Amino acid sequence: AQKVTQAQTEISVVEKEDVTLDCVYETRDTTYYLFWYKQPPSGELVFLIRRNSFDEQNEISGRYSWNFQKSTSSFNFTITASQVVDSAVYFCALSEVFFSGNTPLVFGKGTRLSVIA
Amino acid sequence: EAQVTQNPRYLITVTGKKLTVTCSQNMNHEYMSWYRQDPGLGLRQIYYSMNVEVTDKGDVPEGYKVSRKEKRNFPLILESPSPNQTSLYFCASSLTGHRYEQYFGPGTRLTVT
Numbered sequence: 347a348q349k350v351t352q353a354q355t356e357i358s359v360v361e362k363e364d365v366t367l368d369c370v371y372e373t374r375d376t377t378y379y380l381f382w383y384k385q386p387p388s389g390e391l392v393f394l395i396r397r398n399s400f401d402e403q404n405e406i407s408g409r410y411s412w413n414f415q416k417s418t419s420s421f422n423f424t425i426t427a428s429q430v431v432d433s434a435v436y437f438c439a440l441s442e443v444f445f446s447g448n449t450p451l452v453f454g455k456g457t458r459l460s461v462i463a
Numbered sequence: 464e465a466q467v468t469q470n471p472r473y474l475i476t477v478t479g480k481k482l483t484v485t486c487s488q489n490m491n492h493e494y495m496s497w498y499r500q501d502p503g504l505g506l507r508q509i510y511y512s513m514n515v516e517v518t519d520k521g522d523v524p525e526g527y528k529v530s531r532k533e534k535r536n537f538p539l540i541l542e543s544p545s546p547n548q549t550s551l552y553f554c555a556s557s558l559t560g561h562r563y564e565q566y567f568g569p570g571t572r573l574t575v576t
Contacts (some may be wrong), residue, residue, distance in 0.1 A: 381564060391553060391567035437506070450496065450508040450521055451555075451565055 348373050350440050352454035359428050360462050367423045367457045369438030375399075379441045380414065380421045381451065386434040394436075397421065428461045435459070465490045469554050469568035476544055477576055484539045484571050486554030492566075493559040495537040496521070497529065499550040500570075506553070512537055513559075544575040 349372040359365045371380065382394040395405060397414050405412045409426045425432050435458045439451040467488045476482055488495065496511040498521075508521030512531040526548055528540040537556075541548060551572050555565040 383567075389551070389572075390569045391555075393564045393566060396564045447513055448511050448519065448521070449494065449557075450511065451498075451506070453506040455503075455505045 348440050348442060348452045350438050350452055350454035352438055352457050354457045356458045358460045361430060362427050364426050365428050367436050369421045369454060371419050371440045373442060375442045381439040382423050383437045384434045430461050430463050433459060433461045467554055467556055467566050467568035469571050473572050475574045478545055479543050482541050482544060484552060486537045486568055487535050488556040492556035495556045497539050498553045501550050546575050549573060549575050
């Protein structure tokens with residue numbers, strides 16, 4: 347069965363610190379997709395990144411970077427020089443194709459990041 | 464602007480009073496889905512639709528119905544709401560299949576008393 351574990355429930359950092367959010371997943375499939383979403387205090391879910399299981403290249407987008415390691419089934423997310431606006435709940439999610447054709451997102455429980463000025 | 468819209472955003476209702484939460488996307492996406500978000504339980508899929516007239520149950524379908532008569536719309540129907548359906552609901556859509564990201568609506572906070 348699919349499973350996504352975000353062991354860090356809450357993290358608090360001071361502005362300008364770097365912070366890494368951990369994500370570990372379980373799947374039997376060789377083809378799958380991993381995602382990160384951000385949920386700010388306003389409540390909406392904002393897509394951040396998608397990564398397929400065949401692409402282990404790390405990705406950087408501005409202050410955000412992602413480290414995907416199949417060997418450890420991890421897809422960690424780092425925010426460099428954090429800002430107050432980064433305060434949110436961050437979700438890691440996994441998607442496979444079911445026999446039915448359904449492709450639900452299986453979410454981790456989320457990590458609440460608080461960035462203090 | 465490409466988006467998923469949901470209405471209403473907030474709703475307080477009483478047990479047993481039928482309600483519908485609408486969801487519409489303007490991106491010509493084939494796949495649409497409903498999730499509910501609850502403290503401690505995270506986000507769970509209620510129903511999904513792979514295309515017009517094709518819908519099926521997700522992980523927690525009890526007490527809900529859906530329909531997909533048009534590609535852009537995917538309403539969630541609660542025929543007889545109960546307090547355990549108090550939750551934050553999200554509609555999502557994606558182009559097709561699992562390789563594409565799902566875009567979420569703004570959420571509907573439902574309280575059933």
